[in-house]
Amino acid sequence: xxxxxxxxxxxxxxxxxxxxxxxxxxxxxxxxxxxxxxxxxxxxxxxxxxxxxxxxxxxxxxxxxxxxxxxxxxxxxxxxxxxxxxxxxxxxxxxxxxxxxxxxxxxxxxxxxxxxxxxxxxxxxxxxxxxxxxxxxxxxxxxxxxxxxxxxxxxxxxxxxxxxxxxxxxxxxxxxxxxxxxxxxxxxxxxxxxxxxxxxxxxxxxxxxxxxxxxxxxxxxxxxxxxxxxxxxxxxxxxxxxxxxxxxxxxxxxxxxxxxxxxxxxxxxxxxxxxxxxxxxxxxxxxxxxxxxxxxxxxxxxxxxxxxxxxxxxxxxxxxxx
Amino acid sequence: xxxxxxxxxxxxxxxxxxxxxxxxxxxxxxxxxxxxxxxxxxxxxxxxxxxxxxxxxxxxxxxxxxxxxxxxxxxxxxxxxxxxxxxxxxxxxxxxx
Numbered sequence: 001x002x003x004x005x006x007x008x009x010x011x012x013x014x015x016x017x018x019x020x021x022x023x024x025x026x027x028x029x030x031x032x033x034x035x036x037x038x039x040x041x042x043x044x045x046x047x048x049x050x051x052x053x054x055x056x057x058x059x060x061x062x063x064x065x066x067x068x069x070x071x072x073x074x075x076x077x078x079x080x081x082x083x084x085x086x087x088x089x090x091x092x093x094x095x096x097x098x099x100x101x102x103x104x105x106x107x108x109x110x111x112x113x114x115x116x117x118x119x120x121x122x123x124x125x126x127x128x129x130x131x132x133x134x135x136x137x138x139x140x141x142x143x144x145x146x147x148x149x150x151x152x153x154x155x156x157x158x159x160x161x162x163x164x165x166x167x168x169x170x171x172x173x174x175x176x177x178x179x180x181x182x183x184x185x186x187x188x189x190x191x192x193x194x195x196x197x198x199x200x201x202x203x204x205x206x207x208x209x210x211x212x213x214x215x216x217x218x219x220x221x222x223x224x225x226x227x228x229x230x231x232x233x234x235x236x237x238x239x240x241x242x243x244x245x246x247x248x249x250x251x252x253x254x255x256x257x258x259x260x261x262x263x264x265x266x267x268x269x270x271x272x273x274x275x276x277x278x279x280x281x282x283x284x285x286x287x288x289x290x291x292x293x294x295x296x297x298x299x300x301x302x303x304x305x306x307x308x309x310x311x312x313x314x315x316x317x318x319x320x321x322x
Numbered sequence: 323x324x325x326x327x328x329x330x331x332x333x334x335x336x337x338x339x340x341x342x343x344x345x346x347x348x349x350x351x352x353x354x355x356x357x358x359x360x361x362x363x364x365x366x367x368x369x370x371x372x373x374x375x376x377x378x379x380x381x382x383x384x385x386x387x388x389x390x391x392x393x394x395x396x397x398x399x400x401x402x403x404x405x406x407x408x409x410x411x412x413x414x415x416x417x418x419x
Contacts, residue, residue, distance in 0.1 A: 023389070025386065025388065025389050026389045027389070027390075072369075075365075075369070076369070079365070079366050079369060082351060082366050083349055083366075086332075086349050086350045086351060087349075089332065089350070094329060095329060095352060096329050151349075152349070155349075159369075159370070298330065298354075301330065301354035301355075301358065302328055302330065302354050304354065304355070305354040305355035305358075308355060309355070
């Protein structure tokens with residue numbers, strides 16, 4: 001057989017072009033595997049670290065209704081992380097390796113979670129904007145070429161819509177409340193708007209991996225396309241709340257059929273990615289503490305499982321003997 | 323930060339969404355034993371009443387066919403059109419057949 005690497009890669013690309021999904025045991029280029037391990041695990045880390053800023057407000061939610069909603073949302077984020085870790089594991093990386101990469105700072109997670117949640121309104125802004133931005137990205141990923149990733153995304157997207165509505169309802173409540181409450185909502189929007197736009201990643205011309213990712217149908221749209229889509233959807237929602245977007249350059253462009261918007265502060269983006277955001281250290285410490293302090297639980301569960309299995313074995317042996 | 327703990331094994335989870343339907347693979351998770359696998363599956367895969375029954379099978383017990391053998395395994399069925407009802411030509415006026 002002539003299965004040299006070039007032929008295999010050509011066949012692989014032909015399968016992708018034909019719209020076929022790639023499953024874990026199929027042959028794939030090493031770079032496709034590595035890109036997926038990196039992207040899926042970082043997506044999983046984002047879900048897990050994403051629980052921290054919101055968990056900050058569970059005990060201080062203003063009503064039982066809000067508390068139930070937020071608890072359920074945070075629990076969903078844990079679930080989303082688990083779906084994604086499982087998808088990444090099908091490519092041959094272990095859960096412990098992924099945790100290790102997160103805890104040592106080798107793997108990244110979405111930079112948005114390195115911003116603090118200073119007021120209750122931030123929980124509204126996160127649900128509305130951060131989950132809103134995530135949905136745009138994740139809806140695209142339901143059609144990604146790697147089967148397990150696409151399936152995890154379908155599951156996640158079904159659940160994510162509640163998160164965004166939960167957030168928007170919080171914002172709506174505040175905007176229809178007292179003057180101070182509306183100011184809280186505006187302040188949260190001011191702080192979360194730009195970081196939300198950064199969630200889509202660098203501009204296309206500064207994103208060297210985009211071309212290959214689009215070719216392999218890992219991404220079906222570019223960062224700038226997704227960002228524009230998010231802005232176009234979100235601006236009317238801010239108008240509905242009676243809030244003002246913190247961007248003086250934001251205005252509807254009739255000719256393009258899109259909103260024009262101001263320059264994103266990419267220096268800030270890269271600072272946060274490199275670990276110098278307001279909460280990077282705090283987030284990572286919360287993660288490593290949870291992992292270290294949970295070690296005895298994991299060990300105890302292993303010891304118990306082993307004991308039970310030995311007990312069962314000896315019972316079986318007795319049955320056979322009698 | 324050292325971690326000497328052994329990783330919990332991986333389990334494949336199958337959910338029956340309602341009686342009358344088959345169990346369907348939904349994904350996998352880690353658990354120390356079978357009982358924990360069921361409990362975790364409940365939390366991870368049925369938060370919105372997605373199921374009425376769970377199967378958990380430790381992944382190492384699953385034997386999977388190799389995609390490289392797909393040709394010899396599945397291609398022989400390709401040219402056996404006579405296994406399909408449309409292969410047989412009958413007069414159009416014939417009913418219920």
